[in-house]
Amino acid sequence: MSSSKPVSSEDILGQKYDRCLADFLVKTGVGFSVGVVASVILFKRRTFPIALSTGFGAGAAYSDCDRSFNPARIPGTRIIPAASSASPVVPAEPEHKHQL
Amino acid sequence: MRYANSSASKQVASAIRRNDFGVFRRVARRHLATESTAAPKKKPRIVRRIFFATATLTGSFYVGSAFLAFNNPDYYDFFSEHVPLGQTMLEYGEANHWDTMTLHSAIDYTVRTATSLKDFVTEKVNGAPTTVKEVKTMAEKTAHDAKAATIRTIAASKERVKDVAAHVKTDVQKGEDKVTGKAAAIAKHQSEELIEGLSDLVKKAEEALALKPGSSSNPPGAPTENESTPEFKTTDVYEAPLPVGFEPPPGFSRPPTPKKEPPPPKYVDLPLVAPAVSDLASSEPIISHLAGTIDNLASFLKSNPEAASRVTDVLDLAKADLSSLAQRIEGAKEEERKGLETMLDEQTREYTLKLLEVEMEAQDRLDNQEEEFRKLFDLRQSQLVQTYRQKLEEELKTQTDLINERLKNEVIAQGIELQRRWIREIKMRVEEERGGRLAKIDELSTQLKRIERVALDNSAYLDENIRIHALWSAIRALSSSALSSHVRKPFREELRVVRHISAAREDPVVSAALETLETSEIPDIGVEPFADLASWYTTSVAPKVSTVALVPDQDAGLLSHLASHLLSSFRFKRHGLVEGNDVLSVLSRAEYYLNEKDLDSATRELNQLSGTAKVMLNDWLEAARKRLEVEQALEVVHAQATLASLLIV
Numbered sequence: 001m002s003s004s005k006p007v008s009s010e011d012i013l014g015q016k017y018d019r020c021l022a023d024f025l026v027k028t029g030v031g032f033s034v035g036v037v038a039s040v041i042l043f044k045r046r047t048f049p050i051a052l053s054t055g056f057g058a059g060a061a062y063s064d065c066d067r068s069f070n071p072a073r074i075p076g077t078r079i080i081p082a083a084s085s086a087s088p089v090v091p092a093e094p095e096h097k098h099q100l
Numbered sequence: 101m102r103y104a105n106s107s108a109s110k111q112v113a114s115a116i117r118r119n120d121f122g123v124f125r126r127v128a129r130r131h132l133a134t135e136s137t138a139a140p141k142k143k144p145r146i147v148r149r150i151f152f153a154t155a156t157l158t159g160s161f162y163v164g165s166a167f168l169a170f171n172n173p174d175y176y177d178f179f180s181e182h183v184p185l186g187q188t189m190l191e192y193g194e195a196n197h198w199d200t201m202t203l204h205s206a207i208d209y210t211v212r213t214a215t216s217l218k219d220f221v222t223e224k225v226n227g228a229p230t231t232v233k234e235v236k237t238m239a240e241k242t243a244h245d246a247k248a249a250t251i252r253t254i255a256a257s258k259e260r261v262k263d264v265a266a267h268v269k270t271d272v273q274k275g276e277d278k279v280t281g282k283a284a285a286i287a288k289h290q291s292e293e294l295i296e297g298l299s300d301l302v303k304k305a306e307e308a309l310a311l312k313p314g315s316s317s318n319p320p321g322a323p324t325e326n327e328s329t330p331e332f333k334t335t336d337v338y339e340a341p342l343p344v345g346f347e348p349p350p351g352f353s354r355p356p357t358p359k360k361e362p363p364p365p366k367y368v369d370l371p372l373v374a375p376a377v378s379d380l381a382s383s384e385p386i387i388s389h390l391a392g393t394i395d396n397l398a399s400f401l402k403s404n405p406e407a408a409s410r411v412t413d414v415l416d417l418a419k420a421d422l423s424s425l426a427q428r429i430e431g432a433k434e435e436e437r438k439g440l441e442t443m444l445d446e447q448t449r450e451y452t453l454k455l456l457e458v459e460m461e462a463q464d465r466l467d468n469q470e471e472e473f474r475k476l477f478d479l480r481q482s483q484l485v486q487t488y489r490q491k492l493e494e495e496l497k498t499q500t501d502l503i504n505e506r507l508k509n510e511v512i513a514q515g516i517e518l519q520r521r522w523i524r525e526i527k528m529r530v531e532e533e534r535g536g537r538l539a540k541i542d543e544l545s546t547q548l549k550r551i552e553r554v555a556l557d558n559s560a561y562l563d564e565n566i567r568i569h570a571l572w573s574a575i576r577a578l579s580s581s582a583l584s585s586h587v588r589k590p591f592r593e594e595l596r597v598v599r600h601i602s603a604a605r606e607d608p609v610v611s612a613a614l615e616t617l618e619t620s621e622i623p624d625i626g627v628e629p630f631a632d633l634a635s636w637y638t639t640s641v642a643p644k645v646s647t648v649a650l651v652p653d654q655d656a657g658l659l660s661h662l663a664s665h666l667l668s669s670f671r672f673k674r675h676g677l678v679e680g681n682d683v684l685s686v687l688s689r690a691e692y693y694l695n696e697k698d699l700d701s702a703t704r705e706l707n708q709l710s711g712t713a714k715v716m717l718n719d720w721l722e723a724a725r726k727r728l729e730v731e732q733a734l735e736v737v738h739a740q741a742t743l744a745s746l747l748i749v
Binding site: 008009010011012013014020062065066068069070072073079 | 657659715716
């Protein structure tokens with residue numbers, strides 16, 4: 001996340017993309033390798049543990065990436081737009097953050 | 101001359117006085133001698149004699165001194181002061197009028213006493229002839245007294261006579277200084293003769309008295325003296341010592357003398373009917389004979405007093421002789437008188453002639469003297485005039501000196517005064533000139549002040565100008581370095597210069613504008629050039645922002661982003677000033693504004709974006725805002741500088 005040289009604001013999105021891709025690759029590869037090992041060891045050379053664990057990896061990477069794009073998307077919470085001011089829980093703070 | 105005369109007369113008078121004293125002394129001696137001749141006979145009466153002598157001496161001394169004192173004031177003083185009882189004696193004399201007593205009165209008095217004595221004696225003799233001796237002695241005594249009185253009077257008369265003679269002598273001497281010879285001799289001779297005659301007469305009288313006391317010889321004796329005195333009394337006028345400087349005028353005193361000298365025989369002769377004629381004729385040779393007869397008679401009388409009756413014959417004879425003698429004498433006297441008268445007339449004529457001559461001479465002398473005196477007077481006058489002139493000249497000199505001195509002093513004083521006045525005047529002039537110059541200087545100073553003010557104003561203008569110029573320069577430098585440079589570079593130095601320059605002017609607006617600029621970090625970083633900003637926007641910012649143009653403002657996850665990215669590549673690109681609030685139209689308008697070089701408007705357009713696009717534009721907006729800030733501050737400074745320059749001009 002931290003870099004020596006500050007990235008200009010218009011390059012932030014590309015950086016996120018890069019990091020998401022790298023995270024996806026790492027997490028899917030870790031899941032794949034974990035599935036291979038588990039299939040070899042546990043599942044006597046069966047294929048499903050490999051696909052499952054790759055899927056877990058890919059899924060984790062996705063969620064992380066999504067969260068990086070939208071930090072306000074926290075599990076269990078929902079951000080209500082300012083126009084519909086009915087939502088009582090955490091109304092404006094993430095919005096502000098985002099705007100700024 | 102006069103002094104000489106007077107001194108001569110004084111000498112003469114003193115000589116006469118000495119002579120008088122001598123005579124008096126002589127008389128006294130004679131008197132003593134006569135007494136001493138009588139003394140040896142009566143030895144037991146030595147004490148009485150001595151007493152009498154002393155008494156008479158003292159009495160005569162006192163009386164004579166009194167008389168002398170009344171005549172001589174010097175002696176009066178001496179007698180009253182130095183002789184004991186002198187004062188009382190003088191008082192007594194004054195009380196008895198001795199001082200006023202004349203010789204005549206004295207003689208009268210003595211005669212009276214003598215006659216009374218004679219009467220007394222005759223009475224005694226007649227009454228008691230037995231005591232003839234006593235009477236005789238008495239008579240002798242009285243005779244002695246009378247004799248003494250007569251002697252005294254005679255001496256006085258002699259004195260008078262001598263005085264007269266001296267007077268005559270002196271008068272004659274005075275009158276005819278050189279020609280005195282004969283007249284003086286004659287007068288002298290006459291007076292001496294007279295004196296001798298008188299002395300003889302006295303002798304005879306003495307003898308007669310000695311012979312016949314109380315006889316008729318006494319009375320005639322008195323009258324003789326009586327007669328002899330008055331004639332001299334007239335000369336008493338000249339008896340008193342003449343005061344100094346006074347002398348009887350020669351013409352006055354002389355005439356009486358020849359007249360007075362002849363009278364004695366006249367007066368003497370006239371009453372001489374009695375045997376007194378014989379006394380006067382003592383000079384005659386017959387007198388000796390007569391004296392002899394009288395001596396005889398005396399001796400005869402002495403030898404035998406009883407033969408008094410017989411004496412009558414002798415007396416008759418003597419009488420006859422005397423009468424004849426008298427007649428003879430009278431005749432002789434007459435002759436002599438005539439001769440004398442003629443001689444006197446001659447002498448008078450002679451003397452008048454001589455007197456005339458002498459007068460003439462005296463006149464001449466007087467004239468000479470007068471001339472001499474005049475000459476002397478003239479000489480003295482001239483001398484005096486000279487001396488006075490000298491004195492006057494000296495006085496004048498001293499006066500002129502004094503005046504010169506005073507003038508000099510005055511001149512000096514005036515000079516000092518004038519100098520003082522000049523100095524004052526000069527001071528006044530100097531003051532005036534100084535005042536004028538000071539006025540000029542004041543004018544000049546006011547002008548100078550004006551000029552100074554002008555200059556100051558000018559300098560202020562100039563300074564202001566310079567400052568403004570500097571400010572302008574600094575602003576230009578700042579703007580050139582900060583805004584119009586092609587690369588981004590710091591401009592703090594320039595900003596500092598601008599700030600310093602503007603701080604001098606104390607412009608609150610400029611200082612406020614620069615303050616905000618200075619406190620920020622913009623000067624250190626610098627400002628992006630407009631070209632860079634524009635290129636940055638068109639090359640990188642605008643395409644990237646356009647890829648997220650479809651991303652929703654809220655809950656934009658990975659899928660929405662990916663979808664926007666995919667879909668935006670399919671959208672049409674908009675150009676120019678287009679309407680619409682979507683991101684693409686905003687971007688196109690901003691691009692347009694940037695192309696128009698309107699960064700402000702472009703920034704305003706882009707600032708309206710929101711969401712992810714805004715986040716994407718953040719850096720660029722920041723840079724653009726900084727640049728706009730600097731631009732705005734510089735514009736303010738610029739405007740102020742313009743205002744200042746406009747205010748100055």
